[in-house]
Amino acid sequence: MQSDRPGRFNDGRSASSRKVMVRAMATGVEIRGEDGFLIAVWKTDDLVADGELPDGKGVRLRCAAEPDARLAIADAVFVREALSVPPKRFRPVRWGLAAGLILGAGVLIGLYLSLPDLSRLGAAMMPPQTERAWGSQIAAGFERQMRACRSPAGSEALARLTDRLTAGLPPERRAVTVRVLDGKVVNALALPGAEIIVFRGLIDEAGGPDELAGVLAHELTHVAERHPAAALIRGLGVGVIATVITGDASGLVASGLVTVMASAYTRDDEAAADRGALALLTRAGIGKDGFAAFFHRLEGREASGGLLPAWMSTHPDSKARAEAVETATAAAKSLPPSLRDTEWQAIKAICGGV
């Protein structure tokens, strides 16, 4: 069946639009000018449907061999009637889309898995004096909000305990600053560089010098393995990944994700610090019972339903930690206390009062 249909044709070389007659052939369509001269022949295999004109005024066709040319035909029936094979819908290749999404997801998963190692590498590459300055800056910030506690006897006793523990560390990591701050929280912090902060609440809570020694050994391991700097770098990395996923540079979504993901990573650091603490205690000849006792004490606080001590928020279950410490192969039992009673009382009174 041969019938001419009126249409408009753009040849893709100029912006002119010319009236044409379109004829359907067995092999494709012929496009002729109004004067009857042949302008173009589009093969059936090359035809691409290009949507409809507004208000049902017709359909548009394209030709794969001439990507810039356009043909509009006023009669929509034409396409169905004239073409044996329905023309291809114009669709960008979806394989690229799928591959891109898989690639993107792969890169993100890779980043997520390698983030702990990358941040450790970053912390190791940071110059020690920079890390130290960073840590003391943060510590100074704490000191501005809370009073720093010092007393001649107390500070000396604390320094002796610290020195005994750091003797088990590599020489370049032994210079550690331990500060006691007048805060109620039962907590201790390790900062980048070699800064450790112990809050008064923790000293009040501790039942003896060995318990404090356990906590100090734990924080010293963090310091020795540069966990704090790595954790801060990691937090930055998690923020970047969150920004990439969500495309939200405002950081709203990112900060939420950072909290969730960072705590998953922190547990590994805590377990490592508990193991390292046991080693330090053993080297210093201090019994591990105090360390375990401290965890039991925390467990008691959790069970009593009071506010969760800050110590807990990023740390694993206290009961499990106490058991891990108790079952670890021990040094000789019944070691003498790590400090004499007068020294311990001096530390207890370091913030004044009681």
Add this chain to the structure above:
Amino acid sequence: MTPEPIFPFRHHGRTGAAVRVALVNLGLNIVTLSFWRFWGRTNVRRLLWGGTSVWDDPVEYTGLGGELFKGFLLVLLVVYLPLLGLYGWAQVLIAAEDPRGGLMLAGLYPLTIFLIAVGGFRARRYQLSRTLWRGIRGGQTGSAVGYALRSMAVWVLVPLTLGWALPWGEMMLARYRLGHTTFGDRTFACDAGVKGLYARMAVMWLCGAVYLTLAVGFAVLLEQWGIEEEAGAFYLAMLALGAVFVLVVPWAWYRAAVFTRLAAGTSFDGHRFTAQVRTWPLIRLVLGNALISLFSLGVLRPWAAQRTFRFTCSVMAVDGVPDFAAIHQSADHGPSTGEGLVSVLDGAGEF
């Protein structure tokens, strides 16, 4: 003799279609952790461009989501991550009380703003190169760096002059954009100046100054009288309501003049454009769009964009028909990837 203006632009896209695309994009963005956004944006543009016709032939958007995605990845690796590293380093230096940290930040902030300006111009180049009509490509010439430097000069001068550099600055930037816009092998010409703008600018500025003075004055008085909280809330509500009348109306009056001047200053192939933008329809458009975006939390922005397209098409006229047979296909195919800088540094994006 002035020729009769012709209105060749029409937008016939339906609201339902825009809302449907917006909702589908929302769903797919959630499922793909928002990775869909590049393809979603492309679908919205295809709808907006395709719903627009000029002399009864539809405009086409031929960009692909993959191109946006590749542009994003490229900028992420080459620009964003190094930049973030530098910011992190500067923070560490500042924490360590090293003066170089402050110096670094002082350099990084302008650099970031500069990159955003470059990105905006490059994004426009990408979009125009993917805009076809009658099979002929649009495009953009000019230098992104040159445009970014001009933009930064304007952004510095506007606050320094208490806003008075705004009409000059925005017309200068618009002249650069439009004067480097091409269709096929032809370039648009734009000689739009600030004529008539400064009178409206003065009214807008005075209204702003009066409003600010009154607002601060009342706040001080309330403070002195020791008014309690309900009165404070009432005062805030009155302040917001007042802003609509005292600030929005003069602002729209000024914007309408900007659009009109811009269109009147622009010509293609010797034919001048005109835009009959009046203040009230503009207020309706802008406030409507703001409410749509606000109440849909940005999800229905494609609908708001469609309203803008519809509005623009209804006001734009041209004083003659260009000689289309003499306009030939552009040799420039445009960039192969697109909009990376914008999608990375200005995450909120367009749609």
